[in-house]
Amino acid sequence: MESKFFAINEQEISEELILDLVNNKINFRVFNITDITATVDFLEKTIESQKFSVRVYTENRSAVLAGGLIPTGFTQLAALGAGIGFALHNLATYNPDFEIGKSIGHDRITVTYKKSS
Structure with missing residues (x-):
C-alpha cells in the first residue's frame, strides 16, 4: 500500500x-518540474538545514541495470558501473531521515520521511 503524498507544483x-512539510515529517511530491537538478538541490539543502540526513536517488534505477542484459560489451560495462555506483551511494547514505526520489521521465520529485518516530 502506497503512502499518501502532499502534492505541490514547482511554481x-x-x-x-x-x-513546514519537513519539520512535520510530511511526505510530498513536486510536479511539473522544469529544472530537476536545481529543484533537488534546493530541497536537499533545505532539508539538511534542519539537521536531517538525506539520500537522493533516481527512481526506477532497475531500468538502467536491465540495460546490462543486452549482450554488448558497452551496455554490460555501463550496467556494471551503474550497479557499483548505486551500491556505494546506498552505503554512504545509509538510513537517512528523508529520501528524495527523482523521476526524470515524469518530471516529478518524491520526498519521503523514512525514520519512524
Missing part, C-alpha cells in the same frame, strides 16, 4: 512551505 515551492 508553488517556497522555503517556508518545504520547512
